[in-house]
Amino acid sequence: MFLEFKKEAEHVLKEALKKASYEYEGVDLEESEHADLASRIAFSLARPYKNSPAIIAEDIVKHLEIPAENTLIADAVAVGPYINFYANDLFLQMTLQEIKEGIATERKRGKIILEHTSANPDGPLHIGHLRNAIIGDVLVRVLERAGYEVETQYYLNDMGRQIAVVVWGAERLAYDATKKTDHAVAEVYIAANRMLEENNELLDEVGELMRKYEAGDADVIRKYKAAVQKCLSGIQASFERLNIQQVVFVWESEFARSGAVKGVIEELKQKGDIKREGAAILLQLEGIEKALVIQRTDGTSLYTTRDLAYHRWKGKNCDRVIDVFGKDHELVSQQLAKALELLGVKAPEFVIFAFVSLPSGSLSTRAGRYISADELMDKIEEQAYTEVDKRRDDLDESKKRKIARKVGIGALRYDMVKVSPDKHIVFDFDDALDIEKKGAPFIQYSHARACSILRAAEEKGYAVSEDYDAALLKERSEIELIKKLSKFCHIIEEAASDLKTHQVAKSARELAESFNLFYKDCPVLTADAELRKSRLALVDCARIVLRDVLAVLGIEAPEEM
RNA sequence: GGGCCCGUGGCUUAGCUAGGAUAAAGCACCGGCCUUCUAAGCCGGGGAUCGCGGGUUCGAAUCCCGCCGGGUCCGCCA
Numbered sequence: 001m002f003l004e005f006k007k008e009a010e011h012v013l014k015e016a017l018k019k020a021s022y023e024y025e026g027v028d029l030e031e032s033e034h035a036d037l038a039s040r041i042a043f044s045l046a047r048p049y050k051n052s053p054a055i056i057a058e059d060i061v062k063h064l065e066i067p068a069e070n071t072l073i074a075d076a077v078a079v080g081p082y083i084n085f086y087a088n089d090l091f092l093q094m095t096l097q098e099i100k101e102g103i104a105t106e107r108k109r110g111k112i113i114l115e116h117t118s119a120n121p122d123g124p125l126h127i128g129h130l131r132n133a134i135i136g137d138v139l140v141r142v143l144e145r146a147g148y149e150v151e152t153q154y155y156l157n158d159m160g161r162q163i164a165v166v167v168w169g170a171e172r173l174a175y176d177a178t179k180k181t182d183h184a185v186a187e188v189y190i191a192a193n194r195m196l197e198e199n200n201e202l203l204d205e206v207g208e209l210m211r212k213y214e215a216g217d218a219d220v221i222r223k224y225k226a227a228v229q230k231c232l233s234g235i236q237a238s239f240e241r242l243n244i245q246q247v248v249f250v251w252e253s254e255f256a257r258s259g260a261v262k263g264v265i266e267e268l269k270q271k272g273d274i275k276r277e278g279a280a281i282l283l284q285l286e287g288i289e290k291a292l293v294i295q296r297t298d299g300t301s302l303y304t305t306r307d308l309a310y311h312r313w314k315g316k317n318c319d320r321v322i323d324v325f326g327k328d329h330e331l332v333s334q335q336l337a338k339a340l341e342l343l344g345v346k347a348p349e350f351v352i353f354a355f356v357s358l359p360s361g362s363l364s365t366r367a368g369r370y371i372s373a374d375e376l377m378d379k380i381e382e383q384a385y386t387e388v389d390k391r392r393d394d395l396d397e398s399k400k401r402k403i404a405r406k407v408g409i410g411a412l413r414y415d416m417v418k419v420s421p422d423k424h425i426v427f428d429f430d431d432a433l434d435i436e437k438k439g440a441p442f443i444q445y446s447h448a449r450a451c452s453i454l455r456a457a458e459e460k461g462y463a464v465s466e467d468y469d470a471a472l473l474k475e476r477s478e479i480e481l482i483k484k485l486s487k488f489c490h491i492i493e494e495a496a497s498d499l500k501t502h503q504v505a506k507s508a509r510e511l512a513e514s515f516n517l518f519y520k521d522c523p524v525l526t527a528d529a530e531l532r533k534s535r536l537a538l539v540d541c542a543r544i545v546l547r548d549v550l551a552v553l554g555i556e557a558p559e560e561m
Numbered sequence: 562g563g564g565c566c567c568g569u570g571g572c573u574u575a576g577c578u579a580g581g582a583u584a585a586a587g588c589a590c591c592g593g594c595c596u597u598c599u600a601a602g603c604c605g606g607g608g609a610u611c612g613c614g615g616g617u618u619c620g621a622a623u624c625c626c627g628c629c630g631g632g633u634c635c636g637c638c639a
Contacts, residue, residue, distance in 0.1 A: 043581060053619095280636085300637095331564080334565095418575095525598050
């Protein structure tokens with residue numbers, strides 16, 4: 001409902017500006033701690049109209065006309081240079097009504113192909129991939145909630161040297177059948193790398209595998225598929241445990257063999273600024289100093305070219321392309337965008353996130369220097385279990401485990417998504433396992449409390465009904481809570497347009513905070529019958545929005561904790 | 562060497578795109594609150610030259626320039 005309120009305030013303010021004959025660019029209407037909405041427009045009018053901001057604000061307010069009925073605005077006043085808008089009782093009432101009826105998200109806004117994670121299938125996901133996967137997955141959920149149809153893709157780099165090393169290693173070493181499959185693959189990969197380092201002449205065999213794979217040798221393809229699938233099934237299991245939504249795996253090799261890569265190279269030769277160094281082909285892109293190699297001296301394709309073919313295909317098959325990439329892909333993504341422009345295909349929108357490193361340095365699967373997502377999940381769930389166990393010895397074992405899973409994975413997801421993607425993270429195990437009080441468990445706890453009130457109400461025969469009077473909700477904490485609830489759509493809209501998921505995490509925490517204040521201030525079950533009905537309605541609305549905002553974060557909402 | 566990103570209380574961060582109302586939170590620390598719907602909660606307290614130096618502006622954490630520290634990338638790896 002906040003969006004409707006903002007729209008109306010904007011309209012009213014624009015009318016006043018027109019009436020007072022001010023020329024303006026934007027109305028500069030923002031959320032504020034001092035009002036429900038505040039405009040700073042008087043500052044920017046001060047200079048052209050040679051008057052103090054306070055006088056101009058006063059003048060604008062004089063011309064302001066708030067409709068007599070059917071309005072969401074209670075009042076608009078000039079406070080010094082600021083014009084402050086306040087929402088009225090109808091706004092509060094409509095907010096609750098809208099939540100109860102279900103917030104409409106029927107608007108169809110087109111199709112998005114979003115790519116995230118795309119980790120090489122040479123081992124398990126590690127904490128770096130985790131950041132990619134979680135940011136990507138929350139983005140998917142935000143965009144879906146905002147009305148887009150989203151297909152999530154995982155680009156599978158099966159043509160690189162790493163995978164060739166895995167395939168080569170698998171012919172000489174046995175997978176450890178006792179381990180999760182992706183971990184078994186990593187062991188072979190690490191061991192194979194060591195063998196190759198000690199015997200450089202064996203590298204030719206790896207090169208031979210790569211050539212045969214690109215050429216389409218049936219036997220080699222079979223070996224590759226087996227190795228990649230082995231790793232993938234492990235990765236997929238981790239995704240499920242992390243509550244990552246369904247992804248479609250797109251194999252890089254398909255673009256190489258389908259002729260799409262050749263097609264891209266031919267097209268770039270015609271449309272681009274090409275130079276040749278021997279048999280290699282280089283593409284000079286506008287504004288980028290370094291030329292992009294699009295074909296090797298030996299005539300084979302490169303990762304970049306194949307990626308270009310992939311992105312051309314994506315661009316043609318949806319309305320928006322979004323890529324969640326690590327910082328190391330920043331230059332590559334700029335080159336990609338420029339080259340796609342040459343090809344006449346829309347460029348992707350990039351969400352670039354900074355690295356996760358360990359105190360000992362950067363992560364490396366090949367060197368075995370990483371913390372796997374599985375290990376982290378195991379430990380955090382265990383930690384969550386001891387926390388549950390500490391508080392709830394009345395519950396049976398399976399119930400405690402179930403809650404611990406939700407809390408542990410939730411805490412992990414929240415911690416990853418709460419910080420801005422361009423912040424570099426140095427991973428600290430103790431820190432990660434310190435189930436932060438104001439993180440996911442805090443929000444989940446608020447949800448559980450709301451559920452608990454509703455359960456107790458039902459037992460006493462006080463069912464939530466449509467028959468309540470929102471006007472009875474006059475306590476400060478009640479009003480604050482409703483206002484927080486009203487912002488849900490606004491938060492989703494902002495996150496969907498800025499592609500900034502960490503703000504959703506922050507808003508979710510603030511909502512939980514508001515609920516906890518209400519919980520403390522306003523007894524529900526012991527209130528008078530009429531007030532009780534209103535408060536029960538509010539609790540139910542809070543439950544719905546807390547559940548929804550957690551769902552957008554991909555965090556499960558337990559009904560008890 | 563060049564490009565891009567980050568630098569905010571002891572620690573982790575939000576705010577920076579579109580400059581404005583006392584710089585906002587969490588952790589840690591100190592003190593208080595469970596006979597009332599789950600204390601994973603609530604209330605109070607101390608603690609910040611917003612990396613440093615200039616500039617623009619009536620006004621700068623926010624914009625511009627320089628420097629320092631960290632990260633990342635820089636043609637035939639992916």
